[in-house]
Amino acid sequence: MHFPSVSEQMDAICQGALEIVPEEALVRKLERSALTGQPLVVKQGFDPTRADLHIGHAVSIRKLRAFQEMGHDVVFVVGDYTALIGDPTGRSELRPRLTEEEVAENARTYQEQAFRILDPARTRVEHNSTWLRPLQLADILKLTAQYTVARMLERDDFARRYQDGRPISVVEFLYPLMQAYDSVVLKADVELGGSDQKFNLLVARDIQERYGQEPQVCLLMPLLRGTDGAHKMSKSYDNYVGLADAPDQQYGKTMSIPDALLEEWLTLASGLGGAELAAAVEGARTEPYRAKRDLAARVVDTYHGAGAGAAASEAFDRLFKRREIPADVPTVQVSAQDPALAPADGTVSLARLLARTGLASSNGDAARQLDQGAVSVDGERAGGRDARLAATGEAVLQKGKRHFVRVRFDG
RNA sequence: GGUGGGGUACCAGAGCGGUCAAAUGGAGCAGACUGUAAAUCUGCCGGCUUAUGCCUACGAAGGUUCGAAUCCUUCCCCCACCA
Numbered sequence A: 001m002h003f004p005s006v007s008e009q010m011d012a013i014c015q016g017a018l019e020i021v022p023e024e025a026l027v028r029k030l031e032r033s034a035l036t037g038q039p040l041v042v043k044q045g046f047d048p049t050r051a052d053l054h055i056g057h058a059v060s061i062r063k064l065r066a067f068q069e070m071g072h073d074v075v076f077v078v079g080d081y082t083a084l085i086g087d088p089t090g091r092s093e094l095r096p097r098l099t100e101e102e103v104a105e106n107a108r109t110y111q112e113q114a115f116r117i118l119d120p121a122r123t124r125v126e127h128n129s130t131w132l133r134p135l136q137l138a139d140i141l142k143l144t145a146q147y148t149v150a151r152m153l154e155r156d157d158f159a160r161r162y163q164d165g166r167p168i169s170v171v172e173f174l175y176p177l178m179q180a181y182d183s184v185v186l187k188a189d190v191e192l193g194g195s196d197q198k199f200n201l202l203v204a205r206d207i208q209e210r211y212g213q214e215p216q217v218c219l220l221m222p223l224l225r226g227t228d229g230a231h232k233m234s235k236s237y238d239n240y241v242g243l244a245d246a247p248d249q250q251y252g253k254t255m256s257i258p259d260a261l262l263e264e265w266l267t268l269a270s271g272l273g274g275a276e277l278a279a280a281v282e283g284a285r286t287e288p289y290r291a292k293r294d295l296a297a298r299v300v301d302t303y304h305g306a307g308a309g310a311a312a313s314e315a316f317d318r319l320f321k322r323r324e325i326p327a328d329v330p331t332v333q334v335s336a337q338d339p340a341l342a343p344a345d346g347t348v349s350l351a352r353l354l355a356r357t358g359l360a361s362s363n364g365d366a367a368r369q370l371d372q373g374a375v376s377v378d379g380e381r382a383g384g385r386d387a388r389l390a391a392t393g394e395a396v397l398q399k400g401k402r403h404f405v406r407v408r409f410d411g
Numbered sequence B: 001g002g003u004g005g006g007g008u009a010c011c012a013g014a015g016c017g018g019u020c021a022a023a024u025g026g027a028g029c030a031g032a033c034u035g036u037a038a039a040u041c042u043g044c045c046g047g048c049u050u051a052u053g054c055c056u057a058c059g060a061a062g063g064u065u066c067g068a069a070u071c072c073u074u075c076c077c078c079c080a081c082c083a
Helices: A006-014 A023-036 A055-069 A100-114 A137-144 A156-163 A171-188 A195-210 A247-255 A259-269 A274-287 A288-304 A308-321 A350-357 A363-371
Strands: A019-021 A043-046 A072-079 A123-127 A190-194 A217-221 A331-333 A346-351 A375-377 A387-391 A394-399 A401-411
Touching: A006 A023, A006 A055, A019 A023, A019 A195, A023 A217, A023 A288, A043 A055, A055 A072, A055 A217, A055 A259, A072 A171, A100 A123, A137 A171, A156 A346, A171 A195, A190 A195, A195 A217, A247 A288, A247 A308, A259 A274, A259 A288, A259 A363, A274 A288, A274 A387, A288 A308, A331 A350, A346 A350, A350 A363, A350 A375, A350 A394, A350 A401
Parallel strands: A043 A072, A043 A190, A072 A123, A190 A217, A331 A401
Antiparallel strands: A019 A217, A346 A387, A375 A394, A394 A401
16 A cells, blocks of 8 residues: 655645644554555544434545545444434533434435545445444443543533533433444544544543553544534534535525635635635635635535536526526426315415415415415415415416425316 | 422423413514625414314323412422432
8 A cells, every 4th residue: 555655644634624632643653554554544423313414524524535545444434323322512401312213214325425525435334333232231331431420521511511400311421432432443543523522532542542452543623614604513403504405405505604604614615725715715705795606506516516506506596686486396286176275266275275285384374474475376476365376277386485386286 | 318499382481370372582484675595674483264263282190260381289300409
């Protein structure tokens, strides 16, 4: 195995990284691997607590990719067992426990999503249930004996919760230990994670030593803030751009970030580096709108291939600038005679139709939306809650700016 | 084990016998505006074939009362301090 020089590797690794703990150890490991031809084992875990990976995860997945390109072994750990506990990081309360079925369902697509960035041929995908599930109580006793409650409480999520009198379940103490055990099993040389993972990654260093291994190097990446501009990007805040989101979704969500976030996103999510990045950041200061549209297109290109960004940009203009009906409107077939639509004289209740087609969550919601002038039929704004619609042929219903359904009547 | 404090809508959190489908903030949806699904302002924000009506909802089940989120009983759950 031939690796780039140690200093080249260090440059690539450091680019965008927030912290490397400890940096000298990484240099030593790289030197040794260059000498022996033995690639480093670089791991990162992802808990399938939700169905999607998002561009916040991509920040470190890209870094995994960089390791891979330099010839190291990347292990993508699907935390299907740790997900059953839920990472307490940043949590002010116990996570709802997921069932094994829910986790398995989420895990199914993780690998596929990660491969939008990683090279499938050079990635080892491991599920941590493989080694965590078979553990016996004796094994767990050994593991838990390696760490103290006082050290656990150093962690500020726990410290704060304890101080505020909010519950901390004992299983939550197990989480960092299980993650650490992953590192032991994999004999990890390097573990990647977001900066909020620092505690967990550091615990692994201690635990590896207790199990007679050389401790891993922790490589912490900055956290990307979500589209709300306030919280870190997270599935639970619903402020994320999913790797598997449709192009128009990715584009629109990116457009919705506050201007103040542009520099952060350009740095962490655009895939740009060096001079290009500097130029883009400068552009964001002078022409934020332009810069945001470029960023959005770039994000879409990254996950849907070159050209997809331009198409999404065009669709965005059509929808929001020109207020036209988008190309791909889902069609719903309804019967003009359906009693749920209150048919009379060849017409149906528009409110009921909205509820029926899913544009409104209930008849009451539909009535309110109609009263507020939120609804258009074939581009014409519809009146109040009593509006009716001729039940023939087709009509395009629109609620708000971006919810469309084409209705086709039969019978 | 003891003592004290709690459990309210998607979240946080007020209410403590009627005027409570429940203040307020956040989230969400919509309208206006615009450079955007930004910001700002405004409205809405349980359901029901639309009704000064009914149903569901203030941890659960019973009870008191003309009337209960509010009072009582039992149960379940959470927190703090002490042990």
